[in-house]
Amino acid sequence: DTGVSQNPRHKITKRGQNVTFRCDPISEHNRLYWYRQTLGQGPEFLTYFQNEAQLEKSRLLSDRFSAERPKGSFSTLEIQRTEQGDSAMYLCASSLGQGGPEAFFGQGTRLTVV
Amino acid sequence: ILNVEQSPQSLHVQEGDSTNFTCSFPSSNFYALHWYRWETAKSPEALFVMTLNGDEKKKGRISATLNTKEGYSYLYIKGSQPEDSATYLCAFINAGNNRKLIWGLGTSLAVNP
Numbered sequence: 001d002t003g004v005s006q007n008p009r010h011k012i013t014k015r016g017q018n019v020t021f022r023c024d025p026i027s028e029h030n031r032l033y034w035y036r037q038t039l040g041q042g043p044e045f046l047t048y049f050q051n052e053a054q055l056e057k058s059r060l061l062s063d064r065f066s067a068e069r070p071k072g073s074f075s076t077l078e079i080q081r082t083e084q085g086d087s088a089m090y091l092c093a094s095s096l097g098q099g100g101p102e103a104f105f106g107q108g109t110r111l112t113v114v
Numbered sequence: 115i116l117n118v119e120q121s122p123q124s125l126h127v128q129e130g131d132s133t134n135f136t137c138s139f140p141s142s143n144f145y146a147l148h149w150y151r152w153e154t155a156k157s158p159e160a161l162f163v164m165t166l167n168g169d170e171k172k173k174g175r176i177s178a179t180l181n182t183k184e185g186y187s188y189l190y191i192k193g194s195q196p197e198d199s200a201t202y203l204c205a206f207i208n209a210g211n212n213r214k215l216i217w218g219l220g221t222s223l224a225v226n227p
Binding site: 004033035043044045048056091093102103104105106107108 | 148150156157158159160163203205214215216217
């Protein structure tokens, strides 16, 4: 296992289209986090899962965002009816346990909405 | 609302200078504090996981201290090198059943050769 994997690395989409990103965490990690990072900012929390259960979703997220982790392994983040303000780097991280050991990050998916 | 603040927001130093930055976090409900290093075009990489008041951790020229009673952690870089240029992020983890990482906005360090 080489770490957290995210696909695609880059996505350019037209405004109004739906996009879906995938995150494959480190295999034994039960916690999975999604973050969004815009230029000049630190990671902004979006949501996280403990196994297949989505435990928290940021209030900053509109209803256009949804995330799933159906079997407690990989996760998908979908954005419906994309807007230009959704353009950002979307990062996934996984950790073993409840925030004790460090989180390991994927390389992110760069979304550009035109 | 749990808030994590980092200062300064950015820092420019000359090669060979030593430097330090601060992460402030809620002193109550503490579980752990993480430091990450984030280089441009790469994903954040964990530097330290700190859990006990008074902890001091060291990795090469980089070290960190933790004061959970007053709610701060310092990151020190001794003899900065251009390859140290990155954003340094801290993340606070709250105690309780619903733990999660709460991030600061980072300190952007630029080391000039």
